[in-house]
Every structure is written in C-alpha cells, then in structure tokens.
Amino acid sequence: MLQSLQKDLVHEVDDKDLRVIVIAANGPVFSSGHNLKEFTVVHGKTNHADVFDACIKLMTTIQTLPVPVIAQVNGLATAAGCQLVAGCDIAIASEKSKFATPGVNVGLFCSTPAVALGRAVPKKVALEMLFTGEPISAHEALMHGLVSKVVSEENLEAETMKIAHKICQASRPVIALGKATFYKQISQSLEDAYRLTSQVMLQNLELKDGQEGIEAFTQKRKPVWTNSLE
Amino acid sequence: MLQSLQKDLVHEVDDKDLRVIVIAANGPVFSSGHNLKEFTVVHGKTNHADVFDACIKLMTTIQTLPVPVIAQVNGLATAAGCQLVAGCDIAIASEKSKFATPGVNVGLFCSTPAVALGRAVPKKVALEMLFTGEPISAHEALMHGLVSKVVSEENLEAETMKIAHKICQASRPVIALGKATFYKQISQSLEDAYRLTSQVMLQNLELKDGQEGIEAFTQKRKPVWTNSLE
Amino acid sequence: MLQSLQKDLVHEVDDKDLRVIVIAANGPVFSSGHNLKEFTVVHGKTNHADVFDACIKLMTTIQTLPVPVIAQVNGLATAAGCQLVAGCDIAIASEKSKFATPGVNVGLFCSTPAVALGRAVPKKVALEMLFTGEPISAHEALMHGLVSKVVSEENLEAETMKIAHKICQASRPVIALGKATFYKQISQSLEDAYRLTSQVMLQNLELKDGQEGIEAFTQKRKPVWTNSLE
Numbered sequence: 001m002l003q004s005l006q007k008d009l010v011h012e013v014d015d016k017d018l019r020v021i022v023i024a025a026n027g028p029v030f031s032s033g034h035n036l037k038e039f040t041v042v043h044g045k046t047n048h049a050d051v052f053d054a055c056i057k058l059m060t061t062i063q064t065l066p067v068p069v070i071a072q073v074n075g076l077a078t079a080a081g082c083q084l085v086a087g088c089d090i091a092i093a094s095e096k097s098k099f100a101t102p103g104v105n106v107g108l109f110c111s112t113p114a115v116a117l118g119r120a121v122p123k124k125v126a127l128e129m130l131f132t133g134e135p136i137s138a139h140e141a142l143m144h145g146l147v148s149k150v151v152s153e154e155n156l157e158a159e160t161m162k163i164a165h166k167i168c169q170a171s172r173p174v175i176a177l178g179k180a181t182f183y184k185q186i187s188q189s190l191e192d193a194y195r196l197t198s199q200v201m202l203q204n205l206e207l208k209d210g211q212e213g214i215e216a217f218t219q220k221r222k223p224v225w226t227n228s229l230e
Numbered sequence: 231m232l233q234s235l236q237k238d239l240v241h242e243v244d245d246k247d248l249r250v251i252v253i254a255a256n257g258p259v260f261s262s263g264h265n266l267k268e269f270t271v272v273h274g275k276t277n278h279a280d281v282f283d284a285c286i287k288l289m290t291t292i293q294t295l296p297v298p299v300i301a302q303v304n305g306l307a308t309a310a311g312c313q314l315v316a317g318c319d320i321a322i323a324s325e326k327s328k329f330a331t332p333g334v335n336v337g338l339f340c341s342t343p344a345v346a347l348g349r350a351v352p353k354k355v356a357l358e359m360l361f362t363g364e365p366i367s368a369h370e371a372l373m374h375g376l377v378s379k380v381v382s383e384e385n386l387e388a389e390t391m392k393i394a395h396k397i398c399q400a401s402r403p404v405i406a407l408g409k410a411t412f413y414k415q416i417s418q419s420l421e422d423a424y425r426l427t428s429q430v431m432l433q434n435l436e437l438k439d440g441q442e443g444i445e446a447f448t449q450k451r452k453p454v455w456t457n458s459l460e
Numbered sequence: 461m462l463q464s465l466q467k468d469l470v471h472e473v474d475d476k477d478l479r480v481i482v483i484a485a486n487g488p489v490f491s492s493g494h495n496l497k498e499f500t501v502v503h504g505k506t507n508h509a510d511v512f513d514a515c516i517k518l519m520t521t522i523q524t525l526p527v528p529v530i531a532q533v534n535g536l537a538t539a540a541g542c543q544l545v546a547g548c549d550i551a552i553a554s555e556k557s558k559f560a561t562p563g564v565n566v567g568l569f570c571s572t573p574a575v576a577l578g579r580a581v582p583k584k585v586a587l588e589m590l591f592t593g594e595p596i597s598a599h600e601a602l603m604h605g606l607v608s609k610v611v612s613e614e615n616l617e618a619e620t621m622k623i624a625h626k627i628c629q630a631s632r633p634v635i636a637l638g639k640a641t642f643y644k645q646i647s648q649s650l651e652d653a654y655r656l657t658s659q660v661m662l663q664n665l666e667l668k669d670g671q672e673g674i675e676a677f678t679q680k681r682k683p684v685w686t687n688s689l690e
Contacts, residue, residue, distance in 0.1 A: 036674055036677050036678070037678055039665055039674045040674055040675065040678060041671055041675075045662060045665075045666075048661075048662055048665055049658070049662060052658040052661050052662070053658065056654045056658060059654070060650075060651075060654075063650075068357070068361045088354075089354070089357045089361070090354055090357055090358045090361065091354055104630045104631075104634060104635065104638065105629075105630070105673075106673040106674060106676070106677045106683065107630075107631050107634050107664075107667070107669045107670045107671075107672060107673020107674065107676075107683055107685070108634070108661070108664055108665065108670055108673055108674065109634050109635070109637060109638030109641070109660075109664055110638070111637075111638055111641045111642070111645075111657040111660045111661055111664065112654065112657045112658060112661055114638070114641070114642050114645070114657065115645055115650065115653040115654055115657050118642060118645070118646050119353070119646075119650070120352060120353065120354065121352075121605075122580060122581075122604075122605025122606075122608075123579070123580065123605070123646070124548075124549070124550055124551055124580065124605060124606070124607060124608040125605060125608045126642070127528070127549045127550055127608075127639075127642065128550045128608040128609070128623065130638060130642065131528045131549070131550065131623075131626075131627050131630070131635060131638075131639075132623055132626040132627060133626070133630075134626065142373075143373060143602075143603060144352075144605065145351075145352025145353070145354060145355060145374065146352075146354070147354060148352075148354040148355045148357075148358040149358070163358065163361075163362055166361075166362040166363070166364065167361050167362060169335075170334045170335070170337075170361070170363075171334075171337050174334060174337050174338070174339050175334065175339070175361060177339060177341075178334065178339030178340075178341055178344070178360060178361075179357075179361075181339070181341045181344070182341070182344050182348060182356070182357065182360065185341075185344070185345055185348070186348050186349075186353070187649055187650070189417055190290075190293075190345065190349070190417070191290075193345045194286045194289070194290075194342065194345055197341040197342045197344065197345050198279070198282040198283065198286060198342060200339075200341045201278070201282050201338070201341055201342055202275060202278055202279060202282070204337075204338055204339055204341065205269055205275075205278055205338065206275075207337070209337045210337045210338055211271055211337075212337060213335075213336040213337020213338055214266055214269045214270055214336060214337065214338065215270065215271075216336070216337075217266050217336045218266070218267055218270060223336065223337055225337070298587070298591045318584075319584070319587045319591070320584055320587055320588045320591065321584055349583070350582060350583065350584065351582075372603075373603060374582075375581075375582025375583070375584060375585060375604065376582075376584070377584060378582075378584040378585045378587075378588040379588070393588065393591075393592055396591075396592040396593070396594065397591050397592060399565075400564045400565070400567075400591070400593075401564075401567050404564060404567050404568070404569050405564065405569070405591065407569060407571075408564065408569030408570070408571055408574070408590060408591075409587075409591075411569070411571045411574070412571070412574050412578060412586070412587065412590065415571075415574070415575055415578070416578050416579075416583070419647055420520075420523075420575065420579070420647070421520075423575040424516045424519070424520075424572065424575055427571040427572045427574065427575050428509070428512040428513065428516060428572060430569075430571045431508075431512050431568070431571055431572055432505060432508055432509060432512070434567075434568055434569055434571065435499055435505075435508055435568065436505075437567070439567045440567045440568055441501055441567075442567060443565075443566040443567020443568055444496055444499045444500055444566060444567065444568065445500065445501075446566070446567075447496050447566045448496070448497055448500060453566065453567055455567070
C-alpha cells in the first residue's frame with residue numbers, strides 16, 4: 001500500500017496538468033496505518049526498517065511535491081493513517097471522522113505518527129491521544145488544527161472538490177514555489193524566514209505568471225497562466 | 231503607507247508616557263496589503279525589493295518596540311494586511327472581520343505573509359488559506375490563534391481600550407523586559423529558554439518597579455511605578 | 461512546596477507499579493505560583509535564584525519522568541501555577557477553572573511561566589495574558605491548547621481517573637520510551653525527527669512488551685505486559 005501510494009503520488013509529477021492531489025478512501029476507514037502482522041518477529045528487523053523507511057519517504061514526498069495534497073477523510077484515521085492526515089498539506093473531514101494513535105494498546109507507541117501529530121496539534125492534545133490511544137472527533141480535530149475544515153458526510157466530496165478547483169485556477173509554478181518556500185521557512189528563525197521569503201517574492205515576480213498576474217490585475221482582466229517555469 | 235506607519239510606530243518610542251500602541255483603520259478594510267501596481271515590471275526589481283524590505287522592517291519593529299502593539303481589526307485584512315495582524319503582539323477583531331492571503335489569485339504567492347501566518351495558525355489552516363486565497367471568518371481566526379479576542383463591531387473599540395488601559399496600569403520597563411524576553415525565548419530550546427528567563431526574573435526583581443511591586447504586595451497597597459529603567 | 465512536590469514526583473520513580481502521576485489540589489485554587497514574600501529584597505538575590513532553580517528543576521523533572529503526569533485542575537491556576545499546568549503532559553480542567561499570568565500587576569513579569577505558556581497556546585493569546593494579567597476561562601484554555609479536556613466539576617475526578625486507568629493498561633517501558641522520544645523529537649527538524657523515531661520504532665519492537673503486543677494482536681488475545689526494560 002505504501003509503495004502503491006508512493007507510485008501514484010509521483011507518477012505524473014512533471015505533468016503540467018497535474019495541479020492538485022486528493023487522497024481519499026473507500027469504506028468506513030480512511031486508513032488504519034501499518035499492517036501489524038508485518039511487525040512480528042518472523043519478518044525480521046530489516047523488513048521492519050524497510051516499512052518505516054517507506055512510510056517516511058511517503059510523508060517527505062507529500063511535502064516535496066510541487067502540487068498541494070489534500071486528505072479527504074471520511075471515517076477512521078489511526079496510527080500511520082492519522083500521520084498521513086497530519087502530513088498532508090490540507091485535510092477536510094466529514095463529521096463522523098475520528099482520529100487516533102492507538103499503538104500503545106499493542107505495545108508499539110506511535111512514535112513516528114507523533115512527529116506529524118505533534119507538529120499539527122497542541123502538545124497536550126497529542127500526548128493525551130498518544131498515551132491513551134483514545135480517538136478525537138472531527139470537531140476536536142478542527143479545533144486543534146489537525147484538519148482545516150469539517151463538513152457533513154454528504155458534502156465532503158463537493159467541499160473537497162471546491163478547494164481543489166480553486167487551486168486549479170492558480171498558476172502551477174506559483175503554487176509550487178509557494179509550497180516549497182512555506183515548508184522551508186517554517187522551521188527557520190523569523191529573521192531568516194523573512195530574508196528567504198523576500199528573495200522568493202522577487203523571484204515570484206520574475207516568473208512569467210507572476211508578471212501576467214500583476215499585469216492582468218492592473219488591467220482589470222482575468223490572468224491567463226502559461227504555467228511555465230520561466 | 232509603510233514608511234508612514236513605520237514613522238508613527240517609532241517617533242515617540244523613548245517617551246515614558248508611551249505605553250501601548252493600537253493600529254486601527256477607517257473604513258471597511260483593515261488593510262489590503264501592498265499596492266500591486268508597485269509590482270509591475272516598470273517599477274523594476276530594486277523598487278520591488280525596497281517595498282519588501284520596508285515591510286519586513288515594519289514587522290521587525292513591532293516586535294522590538296518596548297510597548298505592546300495591538301491590532302484592532304474591523305473588516306478585511308488581506309495579504310500583507312493579514313501579515314500585519316499576525317505580526318502584532320495582540321489582535322482584537324470585530325465579528326465581521328475576515329482574513330485572507332489571496333496573492334495566489336494574482337500569481338504572487340503570499341510568501342512573506344506566510345512567515346507570520348504560519349507562526350500564528352496551524353499549518354493546515356495556513357496552507358488552505360495560502361493555496362486557495364479564500365478568507366477565514368473572525369471566529370475561525372480566534373479558534374486558530376490569529377486573533378486573541380472577537381467582539382461585536384460596536385464593542386470593538388471599548389474592548390480594545392479596556393486591554394490598552396490595563397496595560398497602561400503596568401510598569402513600562404517591566405512590560406518592555408517581558409516583551410523582549412518573550413520573543414527571545416520562544417525560538418530557543420526549552421532548556422535555554424528557562425536558563426534565560428531565570429536570569430531575567432532576577433533582573434526584573436532588581437528593577438526599582440520590581441522591588442516596588444513586591445513591596446506594595448506585601449504591604450497590601452497599590453504599587454506606584456517610577457517607570458525608571460534602573 | 462516546590463521541594464515537597466519535587467520529592468513526591470521522584471520518590472517512587474523506579475517502582476514498576478508507578479504508572480501515572482496526577483497533580484491535584486484541595487480548595488478553590490489549583491496553584492497561585494510562587495509566594496511573593498520570598499521575593500522581597502530582604503531574602504536576597506541568592507535565595508531568589510534558588511527559588512527559580514527549584515521551579516525549573518520541577519518543570520524539567522515532569523518531562524523527564526518515565527510516566528505521564530496529569531494536571532487535574534479545579535479552580536484558579538496563576539503564574540507559576542499556570543506554568544505547572546502548561547508543563548504537565550496532560551491537563552484536565554473543570555469548567556470553573558481559570559488560568560492567568562498576573563505577575564505584571566506586581567511588577568514581576570511572568571517570564572518563566574511564559575516559557576511553558578508560549579509553547580502551549582498561540583502567541584497572541586499568551587501575550588494578551590502576559591501583558592494584561594487577565595484570566596482565560598477553561599473553555600478558552602481548551603480551545604487554545606493549554607488543557608486537553610474540560611468537564612463539569614463533579615465529573616473532573618472520574619474523567620481524570622478514566623484517563624489514568626487507560627494509561628495503566630499500557631506497558632510502562634513502552635509509555636516511557638514514547639514519552640522521552642516525543643519531547644526529544646518535537647524540537648528537531650522534521651527530517652531529524654523522522655530519523656530518530658524510525659530507530660525508536662525498531663527499538664520498541666525489540667522490547668519484550670513490543671513483541672508481546674504484536675503477538676497478542678495477531679493471536680486476537682489481550683496482551684500480558686512484563687513491564688520489563690528488556
């Protein structure tokens with residue numbers, strides 16, 4: 001599953017027509033994370049390490065992709081499944097969705113999910129989830145920042161598509177530059193972050209689509225993007 | 231506007247009677263950020279760079295001022311206007327206020343606003359705003375930490391003044407020391423932060439107003455501040 | 461009080477039967493922080509420094525303990541008392557609880573509490589509390605991440621015990637490894653954090669209780685923990 005998801009995420013990465021990726025699931029579970037049967041002693045430490053490496057590679061890929069990745073959650077997201085939600089750029093959930101890190105119940109603390117979760121929600125919320133394994137509701141996930149929007153189940157796809165379509169109206173290289181810069185600056189000091197982003201603003205203005213956007217604005221017309229990297 | 235605001239912020243900075251600054255606006259817009267017409271090719275890269283430098287200087291000034299800066303928001307705050315709200319120490323908004331980073335619509339990703347926004351609200355909320363350009367409401371801004379209070383439009387000024395008056399009852403050098411220390415420690419490791427602030431607590435106790443405050447407390451009387459830097 | 465609390469926290473630290481610690485108070489105040497009378501000039505700078513050192517030692521101890529520490533708050537938590545709540549792993553509050561950092565009123569800015577508070581709630585909320593000294597309600601504390609649950613006063617103990625009992629059902633060394641790793645990774649870069657936690661997951665799988673947990677899961681039975689460090 002990790003390899004299949006990885007492949008799906010990158011296989012059209014250079015296609016100009018790829019503008020946004022939505023990760024959704026069929027059935028009542030968004031993702032329940034790793035298959036614990038792969039973690040029995042018989043599979044061996046090397047295989048275990050491979051699984052975690054594949055998982056981290058997937059999380060890193062999501063952040064380095066030039067297009068936004070949206071998690072469309074309708075149901076339960078647990079352990080590495082909760083990590084996947086936390087690791088996406090945007091997450092929309094239906095009201096019935098729940099989020100948990102229950103590894104502690106099977107003696108395997110959700111330490112890798114904690115990396116993403118601990119950067120998405122307040123420390124106390126993360127630790128209560130990690131120590132108890134108990135789920136939080138979609139509305140709690142919204143209040144605490146794990147998802148950015150909660151809607152009814154019947155509106156979930158429409159709301160996700162609304163956001164996706166909005167993103168498709170923007171210039172691909174502008175979104176790509178903005179996304180890469182966001183993740184780069186967010187771990188820097190305020191001074192370094194402002195120094196970096198000022199340079200990026202100038203770089204953005206020199207893009208063909210940067211110039212077109214400003215020109216269209218001053219001419220009170222809709223911009224026509226080239227989506228060119230120049 | 232940036233230069234005028236910069237000048238207003240600093241021109242009485244050493245006056246002991248300056249105790250708090252409130253940034254407010256007339257009309258339905260708090261601030262819509264940069265004038266995009268300054269970003270056309272004809273103005274040239276050097277001018278563009280000057281604009282971003284002035285903007286960063288303003289944001290840095292707000293944090294380094296010895297008095298708290300309150301954003302009193304009644305209406306729309308977009309792009310660098312949203313950054314201004316995120317960059318103030320405190321922000322109070324009326325219920326009708328909205329916050330957005332819509333640069334993506336004109337091909338200029340709000341990368342500098344993202345520095346302040348990404349440090350004020352959860353990552354997913356920031357990225358949805360940045361990728362779609364869509365506004366969030368005042369109540370969403372409160373839930374996600376962009377503002378610290380939301381009140382009705384008719385109570386906005388009274389509520390802001392209540393906070394401002396409360397700050398005016400404190401000792402200026404105590405507030406100045408506390409503010410400078412807060413921003414210094416917040417980016418440090420927990421250990422370094424505690425080491426720094428322990429020293430600052432001792433320094434604070436040696437201030438004339440630090441001693442007066444403790445003495446007044448033990449004598450069950452109101453303190454009389456000298457506002458002296460000694 | 462700091463020394464007594466410190467002693468209570470560590471005196472059974474190596475006892476396998478110690479699985480969770482709850483900090484609660486009798487009476488209408490959870491903790492009002494330092495005794496300001498200890499900060500008069502007559503006590504001298506060395507004594508003042510000793511007080512802050514003891515306070516920081518306590519906060520550090522809470523994070524380094526191998527078991528979760530829960531603050532059960534029923535009433536007012538101010539200054540270093542608010543810091544204590546912010547410094548615990550989990551915090552449950554009754555609806556009547558309030559949280560404040562009012563040092564500014566007595567000329568002693570809550571700079572050490574600000575370390576914990578500023579890492580628990582959004583910057584604007586922290587600064588409004590620090591600059592005005594005004595309290596926030598339990599529901600505001602929940603919304604902003606200072607506590608992870610708010611319940612009615614009569615349900616407070618039952619709710620806290622429910623969480624504590626859930627934690628007692630887990631393996632002590634698994635919880636200990638997870639807690640230590642959480643605090644270690646949270647201040648690292650995303651890359652370093654994932655590198656560290658992948659190794660920790662493998663280490664966790666090699667624990668006796670890690671193997672037992674996975675085995676019990678595949679055999680569809682309840683795990684029986686040894687709580688052994690091996």
